[in-house]
Amino acid sequence: FDLPKGSVTGIVGESGSGKSTLGRALVRLLEPSAGSISFEGRDISHLSEAGLRPLRRDLQMIFQDPMSSLNPRHTVFNIIAAPLRQNGLGDRLKERVAEALQRVGLPQSFASRYRHQLSGGQRQRVGIARALALSPKFVLADEIVSGLDVSTQAQILTLLERLAAEMGLTVAFISHDLSVIRRLCQQVIVMREGRIVEASATDALFENPKEAYTRDLLAAIPLPEIDADWLRLPARAPA
Structure with missing residues (x-):
């Protein structure tokens, strides 16, 4: 197919x-x-x-369960920044993470939050932001x-x-x-x-x-x- x-x-x-x-x-x-x-x-x-x-x-993936796919020890900033760093896009990290959050309708202030501080929908938005941060x-x-x-x-x-x-x-x-x-x-x-x-x-x-x-x-x-x-x-x- x-x-x-x-x-x-x-x-x-x-x-x-x-x-x-x-x-x-x-x-x-x-x-x-x-x-x-x-x-x-x-x-x-x-x-x-x-x-x-x-x-x-x-090639990116948005996972079914953000409770298991988002690291509880990392802030939202680090969750989104991790794939950027791994793919040689570590410059302008604050700007790139802010853009990723804005893209999914979350304020920049969410960057300092942890997984347990988010609702289910907000966690999934973070998962989407992480997947799309690399412009796949x-x-x-x-x-x-x-x-x-x-x-x-x-x-x-x-x-x-x-x-x-x-x-x-x-x-x-x-x-x-x-x-x-x-x-x-x-x-x-x-x-x-x-x-x-x-x-x-x-x-x-x-x-x-x-x-x-x-x-x-x-x-x-x-x-x-x-x-x-x-x-x-x-x-x-x-x-």
């Missing part, structure tokens, strides 16, 4: 379907046991860590709103949608929530037992699914008519 440049592709399936494993292979946190992964025309499937190091700046080309978002309340989910998804458009990001968005997939993604990949059973444009998949498994997934989850503006909330303090 292809992930079109500048698009958001949803990866959906039941628990254990292999979607997170696929995602981690895409950013080469896992080495694939079969097949190949091509990034900008280059096969990165079996590159060593040394070979991957120059690409890490372009590809971002994997793995179930990034699954632990948030509905209102905060909408804010985070609206933020991701805006940033993807502004920065021209190519995004793989893993979720079990088909209503979110329908609203956010231009393409959808459906997985079952480690295999892709269907892949198509989002509208086509929801209106005319080809595979019985896809039809079962759609039938199992209530899908009301989606208001095109349901993710767009009035301006308010970030959750």
